[in-house]
Amino acid sequence: MIVRWGIPAAIVAACVGYLIYSASGGSSEYYLTVSELRSHSTSGFVRVAGVVQNDVQKTDGGLHVTFTEKDTTASMPVDYKGTLPDIFRPGITVVAEGKLGADGVFHARTLLAKCPSRFSTTPYTQ
Amino acid sequence: MTLGYLGAGTLLAGLALGGFSALLSFWAGWKENEVFVRVGRRAFYAATAMTALAAVLLEVGLLTHDFALAYVAAHTDLATPIALVAAGFYGGQEGSLLYWTLILGVLGSASLLASARLGTRLSAYAAGVLATILGFFLLVLTLVAGPFDLLPVAPPDGLGLNPVLRDGGMLIHPPVVLAGFASFAIPFSFAAAALLAGRVDAAWISHTRRFVLLAWSLQTTGLLLGMWWAYHVLGWGGYWGWDPVENVALMPWLATTAYLHSSQVQERRGRLKAWNFGLVILAFLLVIFGTFVVRSGIVPSVHTFAVSAIGPWFLAFLFASLVFSAALLIFRTDQFTSTHSAAIPTVSREGAFVLQNLLLIGVVVVVLWGTVLPLASGMVGLQRVVGAPYYERAAGPLLVALIALLAVGPLLPWRRAGRPVLRALRWPAGAAVLALGVMLAVGVRSIPALIALPLGAAAATTTVTEYGRALLRKPHTWQRLGQLVAGKRRRYGAYLAHLGLAVVVVGIGASHFWQQERDVTLAPGGQATVAGYTLTYEGSSQRRLSDHTELFAAMKLGDRTLEPSRAIYAGLGGQALTHVAITTTPVADVYVVLAGTGADGSASFHVFVNPLVTWIWAGGAIIILGVVLGNAGARAAAPELVRRREPATVPV
Numbered sequence: 088m089i090v091r092w093g094i095p096a097a098i099v100a101a102c103v104g105y106l107i108y109s110a111s112g113g114s115s116e117y118y119l120t121v122s123e124l125r126s127h128s129t130s131g132f133v134r135v136a137g138v139v140q141n142d143v144q145k146t147d148g149g150l151h152v153t154f155t156e157k158d159t160t161a162s163m164p165v166d167y168k169g170t171l172p173d174i175f176r177p178g179i180t181v182v183a184e185g186k187l188g189a190d191g192v193f194h195a196r197t198l199l200a201k202c203p204s205r206f207s208t209t210p211y212t213q
Numbered sequence: 214m215t216l217g218y219l220g221a222g223t224l225l226a227g228l229a230l231g232g233f234s235a236l237l238s239f240w241a242g243w244k245e246n247e248v249f250v251r252v253g254r255r256a257f258y259a260a261t262a263m264t265a266l267a268a269v270l271l272e273v274g275l276l277t278h279d280f281a282l283a284y285v286a287a288h289t290d291l292a293t294p295i296a297l298v299a300a301g302f303y304g305g306q307e308g309s310l311l312y313w314t315l316i317l318g319v320l321g322s323a324s325l326l327a328s329a330r331l332g333t334r335l336s337a338y339a340a341g342v343l344a345t346i347l348g349f350f351l352l353v354l355t356l357v358a359g360p361f362d363l364l365p366v367a368p369p370d371g372l373g374l375n376p377v378l379r380d381g382g383m384l385i386h387p388p389v390v391l392a393g394f395a396s397f398a399i400p401f402s403f404a405a406a407a408l409l410a411g412r413v414d415a416a417w418i419s420h421t422r423r424f425v426l427l428a429w430s431l432q433t434t435g436l437l438l439g440m441w442w443a444y445h446v447l448g449w450g451g452y453w454g455w456d457p458v459e460n461v462a463l464m465p466w467l468a469t470t471a472y473l474h475s476s477q478v479q480e481r482r483g484r485l486k487a488w489n490f491g492l493v494i495l496a497f498l499l500v501i502f503g504t505f506v507v508r509s510g511i512v513p514s515v516h517t518f519a520v521s522a523i524g525p526w527f528l529a530f531l532f533a534s535l536v537f538s539a540a541l542l543i544f545r546t547d548q549f550t551s552t553h554s555a556a557i558p559t560v561s562r563e564g565a566f567v568l569q570n571l572l573l574i575g576v577v578v579v580v581l582w583g584t585v586l587p588l589a590s591g592m593v594g595l596q597r598v599v600g601a602p603y604y605e606r607a608a609g610p611l612l613v614a615l616i617a618l619l620a621v622g623p624l625l626p627w628r629r630a631g632r633p634v635l636r637a638l639r640w641p642a643g644a645a646v647l648a649l650g651v652m653l654a655v656g657v658r659s660i661p662a663l664i665a666l667p668l669g670a671a672a673a674t675t676t677v678t679e680y681g682r683a684l685l686r687k688p689h690t691w692q693r694l695g696q697l698v699a700g701k702r703r704r705y706g707a708y709l710a711h712l713g714l715a716v717v718v719v720g721i722g723a724s725h726f727w728q729q730e731r732d733v734t735l736a737p738g739g740q741a742t743v744a745g746y747t748l749t750y751e752g753s754s755q756r757r758l759s760d761h762t763e764l765f766a767a768m769k770l771g772d773r774t775l776e777p778s779r780a781i782y783a784g785l786g787g788q789a790l791t792h793v794a795i796t797t798t799p800v801a802d803v804y805v806v807l808a809g810t811g812a813d814g815s816a817s818f819h820v821f822v823n824p825l826v827t828w829i830w831a832g833g834a835i836i837i838l839g840v841v842l843g844n845a846g847a848r849a850a851a852p853e854l855v856r857r858r859e860p861a862t863v864p865v
Contacts, residue, residue, distance in 0.1 A: 110607035
C-alpha cells in the first residue's frame with residue numbers, strides 16, 4: 088500500500104507545495120508599523136498598523152477620509168476612499184492596506200479597524 | 214458576593230474531582246480493576262455536575278445583575294435585553310471557557326455511559342484522557358480566567374455587551390461553534406485510549422461514530438451560522454474573509470470531514486488504521502491550536518476577542534497533547550500492519566476516499582500556512598500576511614478537485630471498479646457538459662467559474678441518480694423505496710449531505726464569481742441601478758430605540774422598502790454600528806449599506822448584488838438534514854467487511 092499510494096501522495100504533496108509557493112509569492116504583503124514602513128523601502132501593497140490621530144477629515148458624504156496614522160515614533164498621512172469601519176474614530180488602532188505614494192501620502196485601498204477587546208476606555212480594574 | 218465564593222468553590226471542587234477521576238481511571242485501567250474504573254467514571258460525572266452547577270450560578274449572577282462579579286459587570290448592563298444578558302454566559306472569555314467545559318463534561322459523560330462494553334482498559338483510559346482534558350479547563354478557570362472573580366466595589370451598572378454582539382446571531386452562533394470545538398475531545402479521548410490499551414481495531418471508531426458526526430454537524434452549522442451572521446451584520450458584502458479566526462474553525466472541520474470518509478475504509482476493509490488515529494488527533498490538536506491563536510492575539514486578526522493570559526496555558530496544553538499523541542502513535546507502530554496485504558486499488562471507492570483525504574489535508578496545510586505565516590515570517594524578519602487571493606489561488610484548485618471527486622467517488626464500487634462505472638458516469642458527465650454549454654451560451658468566460666460550477670452540477674447529479682436508481686428498483690412502490698432508503702439510511706443520508714454540499718458549492722461559486730458592487734451618493738428621490746436592480750432613495754430620518762438611536766435611510770426596490778441604518782449607542786461613548794439592509798430575490802440578494810449622510814439630505818450607499826447566496830444557507834440545511842436522517846433512530850447495522858467479490862451463490 089505504501090508503494091502504491093506513495094506516488095499519488097507525493098504528487099498531491101508536490102501540488103500543494105507548488106500552490107502554496109506560487110500563491111504566497113504573488114499575494115503576500117508586509118505587515119508593518121508606521122516606523123517600520125519609514126525605515127524599509129518596500130514596493131507593492133503593504134499593511135500598516137497605527138493609531139488614528141485627531142485630524143480626521145471626511146468629505147464626499149463620509150466616503151473619502153484623510154487622517155494621520157501614528158505609532159510611538161513615526162507618523163504618516165493616510166488617504167482612503169470607501170466605507171469606514173463602524174468603530175473608526177481618533178484613538179483606535181487601524182490597519183491600512185495600500186501603497187505609499189510619491190507624494191508621501193499613504194493611499195489605502197482597505198481600512199480595517201482593530202476591534203478593542205472591550206468597548207470602554209475605562210474598564211473596571213482593581 | 215456569596216455567589217462569587219460559591220461559584221469559585223464549585224469550580225475548585227470540580228477540579229479536584231476531575232483530577233481524581235483522571236488519576237484513578239489511569240491506575241485502575243492499568244490494574245484492570247473494574248470497581249475502581251467505575252468509581253473513576255463516576256468521579257467524571259461528578260466533576261461534570263460541579264461544572265453544571267457553576268454554569269447555573271454564573272447564569273443566576275447574570276440574570277440578577279450581580280455586578281459584584283467582574284464578569285457580569287464587564288459583559289452586561291441594566292439596559293441590555295434579557296435574552297442577551299443570558300447569552301452573556303458565553304459572550305466573554307471566562308464564561309465561554311466555562312460553557313466549553315460544560316459541553317465537554319456533558320458529552321464526555323454521554324460517551325462514557327455505554328463505554329464499558331469496549332473492555333475495562335479502553336473505557337478506563339478514555340475516562341482518564343477525558344478527565345485530564347476536563348481538569349485542564351477547570352484549572353484554567355480556577356487559576357487564570359475565573360468567571361467568578363469579584364470586584365472590590367460593586368458598580369451600579371455594568372459595561373454592557375459589545376454592540377456588534379447585540380444581535381440574534383449572538384444567541385446561536387457562539388454556543389454552536391464552542392460546542393463543536395468541545396466535542397472534538399470525545400473522539401480524541403477514545404482514540405488515545407485505544408492506542409494506550411493497544412486496541413487498534415475499529416471498536417473505538419464505531420463507539421465514537423455518533424459523537425464524531427455530532428462534532429462535525431455542530432462545526433458545519435457553526436461555520437455556516439458564522440458566515441450568515443458576518444454577512445448580515447458586518448456590512449462588507451461577503452461571508453468569508455479568511456481571517457485567522459475563521460481559518461482555525463475551518464481546519465478541524467476539514468480534518469474531520471476526511472476522517473468521516475477514511476473511517477469507513479477501516480470499517481469496511483480493515484485498512485488505514487494509523488491514518489484514522491492521525492486524523493482524529495489532528496482535529497483535536499487543531500482545535501487547541503486555534504484556541505491558542507485566537508485568544509493569545511499573536512496573529513493579526515480583526516475579530517473581537519479578549520486577549521488574555523490563557524494563551525500560554527493553551528500553548529503548553531497543545532505541546533503536551535502533541536507529544537503525548539506522537540509518542541502513542543510511535544509506540545504502537547508495530548500494530549498498524551494490515552491484516553491482509555492486498556493494496557488499495559487506485560480506481561475504487563477506497564481509492565477515492567484516500568485521494569479525497571490527501572486533498573483535504575492539502576487544504577488544511579494551505580490554510581495553516583496562511584494562518585501562521587505572520588508568525589513564521591515575523592521570526593526571521595518583517596511580518597508578512599496573506600489575504601483572500603492567496604487562499605483562493607492555493608486552495609481553489611484543491612477544492613475544485615474535491616468537487617470533481619464528489620461527482621465520481623460515490624459511483625465507484627468497493628475494491629475494484631470495472632466498466633459499469635463508465636456507464637454510471639454518463640449522467641454526471643452529461644450534466645457537467647450541459648451546465649458548461651449553458652454558461653458559455655450566456656457569455657460566461659471566467660475559467661474558474663467554467664470549471665467549478667459544471668463540476669458542482671455533476672456532483673448534484675451523481676447523488677440524484679443514486680436516489681433514482683433506488684426508485685427504479687423493482688417492485689416500484691413507495692413503500693419499497695422507503696424500506697430501501699431506511700434500511701441503508703447511512704448511505705442515503707450521506708448522499709443527501711453530498712447534495713447539500715453541491716448546493717453550497719453552487720451558491721459560493723455564483724456569489725464569488727458574479728458579485729457586483731457600487732458606491733453611490735444620492736439626493737432624496739435619486740435613483741441608482743446596480744446589476745439591473747433600480748433603487749430609489751426616499752430620504753432619511755431618526756428614531757429612538759431601547760438602548761440606541763438609529764439613523765435610517767429608506768430605499769425603494771420595486772414595492773419593497775429597504776432601510777439600511779446606522780445605530781448610535783450613547784451609553785457606549787457614541788459608538789456607531791451599521792445595520793445592513795438585505796432583500797432576497799429568486800436569483801440574488803440586494804445588499805445595501807448606509808455609508809454616510811450629508812447636511813443637504815443626501816446619503817451615500819454601498820450597494821452589493823450577491824447572486825445565489827441563499828443557496829449556501831439552504832445547502833447547509835440539506836447537509837444537516839442528511840446527517841440527521843442518516844443516523845436517526847436505532848443504531849444502523851454496522852457495514853460488513855467487504856472481502857471478496859464473489860457471486861452470492863458461492864459460499865464464502
